[in-house]
Amino acid sequence: MDTSQLKQELVQLLGKDKVLTQDLDLMYYSYDSSFLTKLEPAPPNAVVFPKSTQDVQKVVEFAYQNRINIVPRGAGTGETGGCIAVQGGIVMDLSTWNEIIEIDVKNMQVIVSPGVIHAELNNELAKYNLFFPPDPGSSMMCTVGGMVANNASGLRAVKYWATEPYILGLEVVMPNGDVIITGGMKARCIKNVSGINLTKLMVGSEGILGIVTRIRLRCFPKPKARGIAMAVFDNLDDAPAVVMDVYQAGILPSGIEILDSSAIKAVNDFKPQIKLPDAEAILLFEVDGNPPSVEYEGQVIQEVAGRKARTVEWATEPKRMAELWEGRSVTAAASARVRPDGSRIFAGEDISVPISRVADTLRALRDLADQHGIQIVNYGHIGDGNVHTAPVINPEIPQEVEKVIKFVDEVHLLAIEMNGSTTGEHGVGAVRRAYAELEHGKAVEYMRKIKESFDPAGIMNPGKVF
Amino acid sequence: MDFKKLPPVQEQLMKCVRCGKCRSVCPVFAEVGIETTAPRGHVFMVQMLRDGKVEPTNEVYERLGQCLLCETCSINCPSGIDVHELNAAARSYIYDNNPSVGKELLFETLWTKPAMLRSSARVMSAAQKLGLQSLARKTGLTKILPGDLKEAEQMMDNIPSKSARSRLSEINLAREEKKYTVGYFLGCGTDLFSPNVAVAAVDVLTRNGCEVIIPKDMKCCGLPHIANGKIETAQKLAAHNIKVLNAYDFDYIVTDCASCSSALSRKNMEFLFAGLKIEDAALALSEKVLDLTVFLIDVLDIRLPQKKTAEKIRVTYHDPCHLANAQLIKDHPRELLRRIPGIQLAEMKAPNTCCGGSGTYSTTHYEMSMKILDKKMDNAMETGAKILTTCCPSCIMQLSYGCKRHNWDVQVLHPVELLSRYYQS
Numbered sequence A: 001m002d003t004s005q006l007k008q009e010l011v012q013l014l015g016k017d018k019v020l021t022q023d024l025d026l027m028y029y030s031y032d033s034s035f036l037t038k039l040e041p042a043p044p045n046a047v048v049f050p051k052s053t054q055d056v057q058k059v060v061e062f063a064y065q066n067r068i069n070i071v072p073r074g075a076g077t078g079e080t081g082g083c084i085a086v087q088g089g090i091v092m093d094l095s096t097w098n099e100i101i102e103i104d105v106k107n108m109q110v111i112v113s114p115g116v117i118h119a120e121l122n123n124e125l126a127k128y129n130l131f132f133p134p135d136p137g138s139s140m141m142c143t144v145g146g147m148v149a150n151n152a153s154g155l156r157a158v159k160y161w162a163t164e165p166y167i168l169g170l171e172v173v174m175p176n177g178d179v180i181i182t183g184g185m186k187a188r189c190i191k192n193v194s195g196i197n198l199t200k201l202m203v204g205s206e207g208i209l210g211i212v213t214r215i216r217l218r219c220f221p222k223p224k225a226r227g228i229a230m231a232v233f234d235n236l237d238d239a240p241a242v243v244m245d246v247y248q249a250g251i252l253p254s255g256i257e258i259l260d261s262s263a264i265k266a267v268n269d270f271k272p273q274i275k276l277p278d279a280e281a282i283l284l285f286e287v288d289g290n291p292p293s294v295e296y297e298g299q300v301i302q303e304v305a306g307r308k309a310r311t312v313e314w315a316t317e318p319k320r321m322a323e324l325w326e327g328r329s330v331t332a333a334a335s336a337r338v339r340p341d342g343s344r345i346f347a348g349e350d351i352s353v354p355i356s357r358v359a360d361t362l363r364a365l366r367d368l369a370d371q372h373g374i375q376i377v378n379y380g381h382i383g384d385g386n387v388h389t390a391p392v393i394n395p396e397i398p399q400e401v402e403k404v405i406k407f408v409d410e411v412h413l414l415a416i417e418m419n420g421s422t423t424g425e426h427g428v429g430a431v432r433r434a435y436a437e438l439e440h441g442k443a444v445e446y447m448r449k450i451k452e453s454f455d456p457a458g459i460m461n462p463g464k465v466f
Numbered sequence B: 001m002d003f004k005k006l007p008p009v010q011e012q013l014m015k016c017v018r019c020g021k022c023r024s025v026c027p028v029f030a031e032v033g034i035e036t037t038a039p040r041g042h043v044f045m046v047q048m049l050r051d052g053k054v055e056p057t058n059e060v061y062e063r064l065g066q067c068l069l070c071e072t073c074s075i076n077c078p079s080g081i082d083v084h085e086l087n088a089a090a091r092s093y094i095y096d097n098n099p100s101v102g103k104e105l106l107f108e109t110l111w112t113k114p115a116m117l118r119s120s121a122r123v124m125s126a127a128q129k130l131g132l133q134s135l136a137r138k139t140g141l142t143k144i145l146p147g148d149l150k151e152a153e154q155m156m157d158n159i160p161s162k163s164a165r166s167r168l169s170e171i172n173l174a175r176e177e178k179k180y181t182v183g184y185f186l187g188c189g190t191d192l193f194s195p196n197v198a199v200a201a202v203d204v205l206t207r208n209g210c211e212v213i214i215p216k217d218m219k220c221c222g223l224p225h226i227a228n229g230k231i232e233t234a235q236k237l238a239a240h241n242i243k244v245l246n247a248y249d250f251d252y253i254v255t256d257c258a259s260c261s262s263a264l265s266r267k268n269m270e271f272l273f274a275g276l277k278i279e280d281a282a283l284a285l286s287e288k289v290l291d292l293t294v295f296l297i298d299v300l301d302i303r304l305p306q307k308k309t310a311e312k313i314r315v316t317y318h319d320p321c322h323l324a325n326a327q328l329i330k331d332h333p334r335e336l337l338r339r340i341p342g343i344q345l346a347e348m349k350a351p352n353t354c355c356g357g358s359g360t361y362s363t364t365h366y367e368m369s370m371k372i373l374d375k376k377m378d379n380a381m382e383t384g385a386k387i388l389t390t391c392c393p394s395c396i397m398q399l400s401y402g403c404k405r406h407n408w409d410v411q412v413l414h415p416v417e418l419l420s421r422y423y424q425s
């Protein structure tokens, strides 16, 4: 079908307000937050904005009958080109369908349409003393649908894990237009082991198995208290050792973050007034819960970390907590400004390694960066071994781009070598699919079989994951 | 001006990582939800324009023109990108390279010639009183007011018949021992639509030891021109003002208008004149410029005598984008209000979200402007305030229209008007 006919048909199906057809407008859907699409933006043939399951179903049925690719999209904050029509087709932007359908306080769950923004959901839930714990750094902008598709998580994953355990059920429009409900058609229960767990299969499938149109998710009671500890280390190896010591002492903080010397320098250059101590590593622990337990856990962390750290400071007073945390909260911005003529890029940014190998990984990353002559800033969620590396280059200089692409490749290989994964939270999308065989071996064949049985026409977000 | 060599284009475009943080704060995107209105979308389009992937067409101008230039995205961008400057630079590039993008009379002539602008306002005001709407239309002035013509006329029914300039002398002596010689930058908006603000400002300043000089020969600050892609005109206007103002020996140059102070700020001077001969003179001028509320608090440290008769009144405050975002000034206007006995400051929700006025935006994008205004009014009305204050004539105009639209019977004033009233009470 030629593109002008495609556009006409879509307008007929949904009405002109829900379809973008002008080439100029389509260009705006050629990127997400990935470095790949900054280098090679890929505009779709049309964009649709469904506002109901029926809208989605109509478009998917049409795409299925005509063998046209269809690519779901949330807010486009993914780092992997996941929501980009890399092989052409229709982009389905679900971010304008943003309804909190029901907050079922009695059953500790909430039902939302896919476009609801994570932070906005939590603002609503807070009115009922509830919250949806996974907390991606993109909370203010990413959609819950995008979180489900990427199984997103954040710095509190240490205690609260990723999106997946909170998803009780989904409505999904399958690649042939069928609508299914996972987790029980009428279910409002929390525990459920009935049937093959299609919910689990859909969460993290990055939009290649179907389009999520409704999400039933579990909420937790909102903790009443919080505390922050900052520990400063002269020896990088002591940082992961202390993380283990804290766990051994029976404490599960909500988050444990690490800044290595590159990040400390970046933060101090960017905002000297923060005055992070000059050190090999800084650990930030966040504890939450009830006031007495937070106080107790804080004391234990202070004592345990104090054995190896140069200094440890513990705070529960909001102003001091914010000050201690500030170094971490400005890391992303600081890495963006390491070079006045450069920019941090999102590539190779999300490897995950065993906690015991975080220090080795950080050192290896620095060596790799030196070898390639690339500046990097390292930080991450050490509590679960997720390392964020921010290469800083001038993306407009082709030689630098070439260098960084080689560097990023080696970063991914390093992750696998360290018994880790190429991605801890951002996903595979179009940028990491080359590593699928190496990482998963024969399992990829079975992933393909699942994909083929769900999507025999191969129209659902092709060119992603493997 | 070579678009590709402008500092924001050269240094900042590449820094955008498309993270989308700016999407979550943009008032226009909040209404539309389509990436073509997202700040990151604008950054992307500016890059396409720079790289020659799109031509400087009317369509591209239209997309970029949906932006209010409220700067909310810029102050929230983790990469430190001045999204609004990129947008303005791109509009200017299109304007220069595409003869069919409207070169309206208004910006090129009327708004660059203060006398013509003032006489148009007078003709218009008189014409309205006589019901001669078509005459009013001919002045072209309705174009700079909120709404399409019909709506604009509605809002114009209380256009002051006398401009501030006609009510104030050029030199206003200090009424107590002189501390400072202050140049008062009288912006077009204040002069024509909120003359009472200027009168109040001069009253307060002269009471507090300032000799206030309102230089005769000043022109528009140029901000509306920047917003509409006419950077060369803005440069000409600024160059003129620099010459006029630098000829005096002012201790400070003060303005009540957020847009004017941001136009005269160091940042904007650098944007307009970086690398040009006039840059030093421009920066020397900007060193002296202060927003009126900052001057009253930081320099004069104004303190008011308590009066038993001080009436208790609930007041809310709207942050103009050009003050809160462009200059990060939020505390001073509030502090000034707090220092006026009897005033209870009731904060509205999202006080620094744009009111949708943004100079000429309300005319060029009426419907969008009204959607944003309606949200603002809901938040303002929720406070139960009796007076709505703000520090920008464009916001005053837009909010006054909002009050009318929502049948909300309150006054919209600059804080200095309350201060002056208190002195006089």
Ligand SMILES: Cc1cc2nc3c(=O)[nH]c(=O)nc-3n(C[C@H](O)[C@H](O)[C@H](O)COP(=O)(O)OP(=O)(O)OC[C@H]3O[C@@H](n4cnc5c(N)ncnc54)[C@H](O)[C@@H]3O)c2cc1C
Pocket (backbone or CB within 6 Å): A032, A033, A071, A072, A073, A074, A075, A076, A077, A078, A079, A081, A082, A083, A084, A094, A114, A135, A136, A137, A138, A141, A142, A143, A144, A145, A146, A147, A148, A149, A150, A151, A152, A153, A154, A155, A206, A207, A208, A210, A211, A212, A213, A425, A426, A429, A461, B018, B019, B020
């Ligand atoms: C500054 C920044 C910080 C970030 N921090 C984190 C972090 O801490 N943790 C983390 O996990 N991620 C993080 N991310 C990555 C990203 O924000 C998350 O993966 C997020 O969940 C993506 O949501 P989105 O709405 O933007 O989805 P998009 O980017 O639009 O899409 C992501 C994927 O989901 C699919 N998809 C979207 N909606 C649907 C749907 N309804 N049905 C089926 N498939 C769908 C798309 O096809 C695509 O494959 C960050 C990104 C940025 C820019």
Ligand code: SF4
Pocket (backbone or CB within 6 Å): B015, B016, B017, B018, B019, B020, B021, B022, B023, B039, B040, B043, B076, B077, B078, B079, B080, B081, B083
């Ligand atoms: S916030 Fe800044 S870096 Fe992020 S998308 Fe917007 S302009 Fe780009």
Ligand code: SF4
Pocket (backbone or CB within 6 Å): B025, B026, B027, B028, B029, B037, B038, B039, B042, B066, B067, B068, B069, B070, B071, B072, B073, B074, B083, B084
């Ligand atoms: S300046 Fe304001 S309106 Fe324009 S893109 Fe930025 S936030 Fe949106």
